[in-house]
Amino acid sequence: MKRIQSIDITRGFVMVIMALDHVRDFMHITSMSQNPTDLQTTTTLLFMTRWVTHLCAPTFVFLSGVSAYISFKRHNNMSESRAFLLKRGIWLVILEFTFINFALWYDIHFRLLIMEVISAIGLSFIVLSFLLKLPSRTIGIIGLVFIFSHNLLQGISIPSNNIVVFFTSVLFRPSLLQLSPGFSFYTAYPLIPWLGIMLAGFACGEIFEIPSEKRNKIFLRLAFAALILFTVIRFINIYGDPSRWSAQKSSLFTFLSFINTTKYPPSLLFILLFLGIMFIVLFISEKINNRFTEILSVYGRVPLFYFVIHLFIIHSLMFAMLFIQGFDSSNLQFGIFNNGRPKTGGGVGLISIYLIWLGVVVLMYPVCKWYGRYKSEHAGNNLLRYL
8 A cells, every 4th residue: 555645734733733733742831730621711812722732642643553554454464573572662751751752851860751642652563563464343332342341441440550550550540650779660641541542443443444435424424423423421420530520600601612622542532522523634634735745745745754854943942042031051950840940930821832833843854854865765674764
């Protein structure tokens, strides 16, 4: 199967908005003290700035599953595909707990390791490598079972055994684990729900074997099905998300409460909502081919490279911001959940956040274009397949 442009466009789109969330998280004036989706304290613009970026992680994971299917079909070799998924999964886990965690905290002592989306994808690849002998639809059914039932696991009482707590945290329940006085491990992205999304993506890889016009209709049907199911389950307000929606101070904030679903771990309703939106983006990506989509596809062809480099750029810009604002090295705080930002002071408003975000995205374009060309010209280099 040849490279599918709509996948690169969709992935590029979510990578661009992902940078917005990271710029906000590192540099917004209230990011150290305020939850942007707390309806008691947030503003509409701040809420939506955070909310729209929720699209990123489920889209990354789902399309990783799709890409695994396409790669599997392209090589048509079970042992080769299994070995590649296993090696790539291990590589992603190592990358998460080294370069990416350093990019997040700039802490040479590594006092906090955080399990986020890259390690969730890596672990999912490892599991998927052992499931490749199953029919893709069976793999998809397993994924749907995980997606629709994992919220039931959140209510299970866990024995106070350190080993049990560790594995349940890695599998389905986000937890901050203090493994020693100077070292903590935070499972922000527990495996089970994200694995469900990847397995569903792998099964949906079959759709991309269908001619564009037909698969586009399927994207639209899947989008409507996911969003209608989200609306019905959310309206009932019993199952699918630990956070119930409720009437707020205005109709707008009541709507925000309705769409304010839980990401850690991703609830059933979170997954339905944002995969539904993802299918709409895929539908549009199949229809439009212009200069803008060409730009997006440049980012989408090198997602991991973009992810790692843009974190280092944004974190470094945070320090530049602090020094411009009059802070010096004595004010910087590092350690568990400290990325160098002082506890009080520092940061810029949302308008500046958007301008910095656009600057980062523009800066990344020639870098991604160069790397994409370099990777294409050296297709025989197996090491480049991993970045």
